[in-house]
Amino acid sequence: MLSQVHHYFPIFLDLTNVKVLVIGGGKVGSKRASKFRDYGAEVTVVSLDFSEDLATRNDIIKVKLDASILGEEFLSKYDIIITATSDQSLNSRLCSLGKSLKKFCNNPTNPNESSFIVPIFYEDDDVGIAVTTMGKSSIMSKVILDKALEALKNDPKILLEIKVMNDVKSLLKSKIKDPSIRYNLYHKIFIDKQFESFINDGNIDSAMKRAEEIINGSSF
Numbered sequence: 001m002l003s004q005v006h007h008y009f010p011i012f013l014d015l016t017n018v019k020v021l022v023i024g025g026g027k028v029g030s031k032r033a034s035k036f037r038d039y040g041a042e043v044t045v046v047s048l049d050f051s052e053d054l055a056t057r058n059d060i061i062k063v064k065l066d067a068s069i070l071g072e073e074f075l076s077k078y079d080i081i082i083t084a085t086s087d088q089s090l091n092s093r094l095c096s097l098g099k100s101l102k103k104f105c106n107n108p109t110n111p112n113e114s115s116f117i118v119p120i121f122y123e124d125d126d127v128g129i130a131v132t133t134m135g136k137s138s139i140m141s142k143v144i145l146d147k148a149l150e151a152l153k154n155d156p157k158i159l160l161e162i163k164v165m166n167d168v169k170s171l172l173k174s175k176i177k178d179p180s181i182r183y184n185l186y187h188k189i190f191i192d193k194q195f196e197s198f199i200n201d202g203n204i205d206s207a208m209k210r211a212e213e214i215i216n217g218s219s220f
């Protein structure tokens, strides 16, 4: 797994109150600024000019400035820095300065310099799926994501089972104090044939009753 190639650890971040600086307010910068803002980050865009999309967003701070004058003091104020100007060497320099200040930096023009990649993703209240091809092709990442979503759509049982297994977890937490016993029972219920067959029939009430039966019947 750990070859010479740059590897990235996937995480799902809560961006509430996270301070994001986007440098460059063109096509790429606007899209990223909007996405990060939509997910709760406090976003500032520094650019020579701003796209129409950005101009209409009053929930994003815009600073009209030549980014080549930005230094440590300014960058220090942010948690995440995205360098999306049309000047590649400026992007590289600022991303590298950001990383030296222990900030997370994304340089969309050069994934090898980025501390994280912005993946193609889908997320709702139940499922999050993020795909990258390590910057090789965002088009192919989209193809992979669409295949995963199609597979989910064709198997509605999975979505039902996520809800049921979450209910089973709540039930276990209310009945059993020891986490290791809970964990074992959680798996026992999941692989139980009767439980599975109730889920296959969409019979949630019976599935939950069966789960309770297994919990009550276990010796703990």
Ligand SMILES: C[C@@]1(CC(=O)O)c2cc3[nH]c(cc4nc(cc5[nH]c(cc(n2)[C@H]1CCC(=O)O)[C@@](C)(CC(=O)O)[C@@H]5CCC(=O)O)C(CC(=O)O)=C4CCC(=O)O)c(CCC(=O)O)c3CC(=O)O
Binding pocket: 028, 031, 032, 035, 106, 107, 108, 109, 110, 111, 114, 116, 117, 118, 119, 120, 121, 131, 132, 133, 134, 135, 136, 137, 138, 139, 141, 142
């Ligand atoms: C490494 C990465 C940056 C990172 O670190 O985050 C990166 C890199 C590059 N993309 C390029 C091109 C395009 N990217 C898009 C779109 C998206 N690209 C995004 C992510 C990423 N792109 C990261 C890797 C993700 C992965 O591994 O899959 C998305 C998800 C997020 C977002 O941009 O907000 C967004 C999805 C929108 C959607 O479809 O839902 C389009 C289409 C469009 O804009 O409509 C095109 C034009 C067509 C094409 O060429 O594919 C180029 C060449 C630039 C040049 O020509 O100079 C580079 C640089 C290079 O390859 O050198």
Ligand SMILES: NC(=O)C1=CN([C@@H]2O[C@H](COP(=O)(O)OP(=O)(O)OC[C@H]3O[C@@H](n4cnc5c(N)ncnc54)[C@H](O)[C@@H]3O)[C@@H](O)[C@H]2O)C=CC1
Binding pocket: 023, 024, 025, 026, 027, 028, 029, 046, 047, 048, 049, 050, 051, 065, 066, 067, 068, 084, 085, 086, 087, 088, 090, 108, 109
């Ligand atoms: N990762 C990705 O998904 C993609 C990356 N790219 C790359 O991203 C970069 C930006 O692309 P676009 O947004 O399409 O370009 P664009 O031309 O739409 O926007 C560039 C922005 O940078 C700003 N800018 C330029 N020099 C500046 C400076 N010194 N100080 C402050 N702001 C400055 C401009 O004012 C402009 O708003 C390009 O290098 C391009 O190759 C392009 C397409 C997709």
